[in-house]
Amino acid sequence: xxxxxxxxxxxxxxxxxxxxxxxxxxxxxxxxxxxxxxxxxxxxxxxxxxxxxxxxxxxxxxxxxxxxxxxxxxxxxxxxxxxxxxxxxxxxxxxxxxxxxxxxxxxxxxxxxxxxxxxxxxxxxxxxxxxxxxxxxxxxxxxxxxxxxxxxxxxxxxxxxxxxxxxxxxxxxxxxxxxxxxxxxxxxxxxxxxxxxxxxxxxxxxxxxxxxxxxxxxxxxxxxxxxxxxxxxxxxxxxxxxxxxxxxxxxxxxxxxxxxxxxxxxxxxxxxxxxxxxxxxxxxxxxxxxxxxxxxxxxxxxxxxxxxxxxxxxxxxxxxxxxxxxxxxxxxxxxxxxxxxxxxxxxxxxxxxxxxxxxxxxxxxxxxxxxxxxxxxxxxxxxxxxxxxxxxxxxxxxxxxxxxxxxxxxxxxxxxxxxxxxxxxxxxxxxxxxxxxxxxxxxxxxxxxxxxxxxxxxxxxxxxxxxxxxxxxxxxxxxxxxxxxxxxxxxxxxxxxxxxx
Numbered sequence: 116x117x118x119x120x121x122x123x124x125x126x127x128x129x130x131x132x133x134x135x136x137x138x139x140x141x142x143x144x145x146x147x148x149x150x151x152x153x154x155x156x157x158x159x160x161x162x163x164x165x166x167x168x169x170x171x172x173x174x175x176x177x178x179x180x181x182x183x184x185x186x187x188x189x190x191x192x193x194x195x196x197x198x199x200x201x202x203x204x205x206x207x208x209x210x211x212x213x214x215x216x217x218x219x220x221x222x223x224x225x226x227x228x229x230x231x232x233x234x235x236x237x238x239x240x241x242x243x244x245x246x247x248x249x250x251x252x253x254x255x256x257x258x259x260x261x262x263x264x265x266x267x268x269x270x271x272x273x274x275x276x277x278x279x280x281x282x283x284x285x286x287x288x289x290x291x292x293x294x295x296x297x298x299x300x301x302x303x304x305x306x307x308x309x310x311x312x313x314x315x316x317x318x319x320x321x322x323x324x325x326x327x328x329x330x331x332x333x334x335x336x337x338x339x340x341x342x343x344x345x346x347x348x349x350x351x352x353x354x355x356x357x358x359x360x361x362x363x364x365x366x367x368x369x370x371x372x373x374x375x376x377x378x379x380x381x382x383x384x385x386x387x388x389x390x391x392x393x394x395x396x397x398x399x400x401x402x403x404x405x406x407x408x409x410x411x412x413x414x415x416x417x418x419x420x421x422x423x424x425x426x427x428x429x430x431x432x433x434x435x436x437x438x439x440x441x442x443x444x445x446x447x448x449x450x451x452x453x454x455x456x457x458x459x460x461x462x463x464x465x466x467x468x469x470x471x472x473x474x475x476x477x478x479x480x481x482x483x484x485x486x487x488x489x490x491x492x493x494x495x496x497x498x499x500x501x502x503x504x505x506x507x508x509x510x511x512x513x514x515x516x517x518x519x520x521x522x523x524x525x526x527x528x529x530x531x532x533x534x535x536x537x538x539x540x541x542x543x544x545x546x547x548x549x550x551x552x553x554x555x556x557x558x559x560x561x562x563x564x565x566x567x568x569x570x571x572x573x574x575x576x577x578x579x580x581x582x583x584x585x586x587x588x589x590x591x592x593x594x595x596x597x598x599x600x601x602x603x604x605x606x607x608x609x610x611x612x613x614x615x616x
Contacts, residue, residue, distance in 0.1 A: 131249045134311040135258055138242045139265045141205050141304045144297050145235035146266055148177070148212075150273025151293050153421060154432040158281045158290035159224070169221040173228050175351035180232025181239075182347055182538040187336045189240030189531030190388045193524055194331060197241045197248070198312040202305060204238030209301025216294035227294075243514070243530030245312065248523050253458040256515045260454015263511030267447025267503070270417070274436025281432060335378055335388040342370035343535065350542035389528055393521065399529070401588050402517025405465070405581055407536040409513075411544030412577030413506055416442070416476070418545050419552045419570040420495075427563025428489060438492035442503035449507025457512035462585060464512045469582040471505025476575045480568050487564035509581075540577075548573045 156170050165173075192200040211234055215227035246258045276296065281289030345367035349360040378387040394400045417439060424430040424438055449468070457464050478498035486494035514533065521529040548570045555566035 130311055134245065134249060134313070135261065137304055137307045137311050138201070138245050139261060140300060141201070141208075141308065142239060142242045142262070143265050143269045144208060144212075144300050145181075145239055146269035147273050147276075148231065148235070148294075148297065150270050150417070151277040151296075152177075153417075154274045154277040154436060155281060155290045155293045157432070158286050158293075161286045162288060162290050163218065163221060163224060165221050165224075169225060171352070172225045176225055176229045177232040177235075178351050178538065178542065179344065179347055180229045181236040182535055182542075183340050183343055184233055184236035185240055185535045185538070186339055186388060186528055186531035188237040189244065189527030189529070190331070190336075191237075192241045192244050192527035194386070196314055197244050197527065198308065198314045201238060201241040201245075201312065202308050204234045204236075204241070205301060205305055205308060208234035208238060209297060209305070212294045212297035212301070216291040218291075239534060240527045240531040243518065243533075244527035247518055247521065247526035247530070248313070253455070255519075256454045256456075256458045256512070257451075258454070259511045259515040260451045260457075262514070263450025263454065263507055264447045266510065267443050267445075267450055267507060271440050271443030271447065274421070274439055275433065278431065278433030278436050332378075332381055332385065332388045335374060335381060338370055338374035338377060339388060342367050342374055343539075345370065346539060347542050350546040389532055390525060393525070393529055393532075396520045397588070398516050398520055399518070401584070402513050403533055403536045405513055405584055406517070406533055407540040408577055408584060409469075409509060409581040410537045410540035411547070412574040412581070413472070413509075413544075414541040415544040415548035415574045415577075416502075416571070419548055419567055419574075422552065423563050423567040424492065427567070428491060430492070434492065438495065439499070441496045441500035442506070445500040445503025445505075446507040446510070447503075449504040450511045451507075453508040453512045454515065456508075457515050462516060462589065464508050465516070466582070466585045466589065468505040468508025468512070469578060469585060472502045472509065472578050473505075473575065473582060475499060475502025475505060476571060476578065480571045480575070483564050483568055483571075491564075544574065544577055547577075 152173065156173070159165055159173065160170060163169075188200060188204070208231055211227050211230040215224055215231060218224035218227060242262065243259075246255060246262065250258045277293055280292040280296070283289065284292050345363045349355070349363050352360070375391060378389055378391050381387045382390055382392075394403075420439060421435050424435040425432065430438065453464050453468065475498045479495045479502065482494040482498055483491060517533055518526065518529060551573050552566045552570035555562060555569050559565060
């Protein structure tokens with residue numbers, strides 16, 4: 116399936132890849148800040164004497180704020196200037212990183228992390244929007260492949276860099292440099308973004324359907340934001356005990372249904388935050404669903420594996436990061452390959468990737484069962500490498516296919532929906548896998564290997580569900596193709612019979 120050519124000329128052709136490198140450099144900060152902070156939490160606790168609730172909000176506050184603004188920020192980039200929105204998010208993220216590094220108490224750090232999350236959510240949708248705007252066809256697949264490589268490298272470097280910084284600057288102050296590391300990246304990327312990224316407002320790009328200049332749909336933004344907040348909050352706020360929090364999911368469902376209804380009505384005469392007709396394209400609706408389910412399994416793996424190694428096998432943060440590296444490196448390399456292959460082989464690349472992930476995770480569970488001592492990091496290296504290769508063939512190719520039929524002028528909001536699905540999937544997966552993991556540890560103290568295996572089986576279940584989604588779609592596609600062929604043959608036969616008469 117060939118993607119439409121970009122309609123915005125943007126920068127000169129030879130500068131498109133330079134523009135992409137700026138996007139990837141800035142986007143890597145938001146990804147790095149997730150994995151690097153995970154390993155820094157013990158140092159944060161030591162340095163600021165933070166409570167368990169405060170530590171939870173250092174992670175969950177970032178995730179909540181990030182997820183809340185993805186779609187509205189993507190729409191803002193579509194309606195105004197992607198470069199202006201991108202640079203605003205980048206400047207705010209860099210400033211918030213400096214404030215977080217200078218934090219003197221719990222409230223200060225949590226507040227800075229909330230601002231970081233908002234800024235990251237503003238910045239990230241513009242990256243996929245620029246890829247849609249600047250590239251087409253095979254080049255677009257390559258560009259998304261490079262984005263996947265960036266995700267893999269950032270995931271790999273985060274734990275290692277965090278461990279090195281904490282080791283170099285000490286447990287009391289090392290965590291500050293986990294945030295300060297963003298400053299040189301932001302200061303380099305800001306002037307480069309102004310010089311290389313296209314400044315032409317995306318709203319000038321032709322888009323089908325009614326539209327008014329400057330339209331932004333504030334009611335849709337409010338309904339979507341409130342619904343997303345209520346949906347994410349029970350999953351990311353692990354300190355909230357009891358079953359009452361799950362009632363928020365009912366309220367979230369009501370608000371999101373109201374949002375869909377409002378968008379359908381508002382979209383008759385205006386450009387809504389999310390054009391519901393996007394979901395009529397099978398490639399888009401399937402891709403969003405696949406991202407939701409797959410990220411529920413794939414993200415949770417790092418969470419429980421890091422806990423198992425550091426708490427159960429007493430690995431240092433640096434050694435735990437090294438043990439996770441095979442998955443991240445395999446994903447980084449395969450993402451580039453997958454980006455080049457997806458234009459030719461389409462959904463088959465994603466299906467093969469999911470098979471590799473299932474195989475690798477199953478082998479990792481077996482390795483932990485057979486070798487659960489200090490050597491477990493070596494025992495799981497090859498299985499995690501295989502799973503990482505598979506993951507690289509899933510994430511970037513799926514993003515390419517999902518956005519392939521999206522008009523360039525709606526690329527930001529459509530990408531925001533896709534990334535919101537990823538964030539929701541991650542929150543659900545970590546909550547489900549973490550619940551199983553901690554339940555096993557609580558029932559059988561010291562059985563860290565058993566807890567990891569059980570948690571890994573839950574993550575594997577999500578990945579298997581994603582595989583079933585792709586297989587069901589493939590079967591349905593073949594059925595539709597046979598039906599279309601049969602209809603054409605019947606029409607041709609009927610035409611011949613009419614000629615004979």
